[in-house]
Amino acid sequence: MNDPVENAKRLAAFKAVDNHVVDGVIGIGSGSTVVYAVERLAQRVKDEGLEVICVPSSFQAKQLIIQYGLKLGDLEMNPELKVTIDGADESDTMLTLIKGGGGCLTQEKILASCAEEFIVIADYRKASTNLGEQWRKGIPIEVIPGAYRVVYQKIEKLLGGKSELRMSGSSKAGPVVTDNGNFLLDWNFEGVKDWKHVENCLNMIPGVVENGLFVGMARKAYFGMSDGTVMERNV
Numbered sequence: 085m086n087d088p089v090e091n092a093k094r095l096a097a098f099k100a101v102d103n104h105v106v107d108g109v110i111g112i113g114s115g116s117t118v119v120y121a122v123e124r125l126a127q128r129v130k131d132e133g134l135e136v137i138c139v140p141s142s143f144q145a146k147q148l149i150i151q152y153g154l155k156l157g158d159l160e161m162n163p164e165l166k167v168t169i170d171g172a173d174e175s176d177t178m179l180t181l182i183k184g185g186g187g188c189l190t191q192e193k194i195l196a197s198c199a200e201e202f203i204v205i206a207d208y209r210k211a212s213t214n215l216g217e218q219w220r221k222g223i224p225i226e227v228i229p230g231a232y233r234v235v236y237q238k239i240e241k242l243l244g245g246k247s248e249l250r251m252s253g254s255s256k257a258g259p260v261v262t263d264n265g266n267f268l269l270d271w272n273f274e275g276v277k278d279w280k281h282v283e284n285c286l287n288m289i290p291g292v293v294e295n296g297l298f299v300g301m302a303r304k305a306y307f308g309m310s311d312g313t314v315m316e317r318n319v
């Protein structure tokens with residue numbers, strides 16, 4: 085693979101699947117890095133007879149599971165996950181994450197919360213010291229459509245910064261609609277020190293469904309590097 089970023093994603097994903105997946109129920113995150121994790125899972129099922137049931141975090145993840153011929157599960161049938169493997173938009177050194185750049189944060193957070201282990205896979209661009217160093221698009225927040233305006237006013241009053249409604253771009257007029265039929269705000273924060281406080285504060289605003297800050301959930305992350313190695317971070 086010639087593209088260093090894609091190569092890095094693949095290395096991280098393969099290593100995480102090799103080190104953390106055993107027979108059982110697996111949560112499948114969303115995004116471009118997770119594609120490689122599903123590819124590796126399918127290889128291991130074929131080559132080693134690994135027996136996994138995969139619970140998707142999004143429409144995209146469900147399609148991937150089906151495309152690779154893996155067993156599809158859901159949280160009603162399979163509420164306890166051995167491990168959830170997922171990408172991230174940014175991670176600080178404590179594995180505080182920003183997620184939801186692809187709009188799938190709510191189901192992702194649910195899957196992370198149901199797993200014995202939550203493992204992050206990403207390329208080297210996502211590894212920061214402090215959040216906001218690399219990811220400039222703000223913190224994704226899923227909101228009930230009719231409440232988007234009052235929610236962003238309240239966020240600015242409570243926490244400062246600026247929020248924007250995420251728009252679809254040229255593919256559709258109007259805002260992005262999540263897998264749950266909601267809208268997304270991207271909140272550009274300023275001067276945050278306590279991420280747990282912010283995560284809780286955002287979720288207390290009526291109309292907020294979930295936010296893309298994952299604080300204290302991940303204990304291990306694999307970052308594929310441009311030199312072909314994989315950097316591991318543990319907390």
Ligand SMILES: O=C[C@H](O)[C@H](O)[C@H](O)COP(=O)(O)O
Pocket residue numbers: 113114115116117118170171172173183184185186187188189192
């Ligand atoms: O909503 C999307 C998810 O949180 C993704 O896991 C995140 O955006 C990272 O995606 P990628 O692996 O494409 O960088």
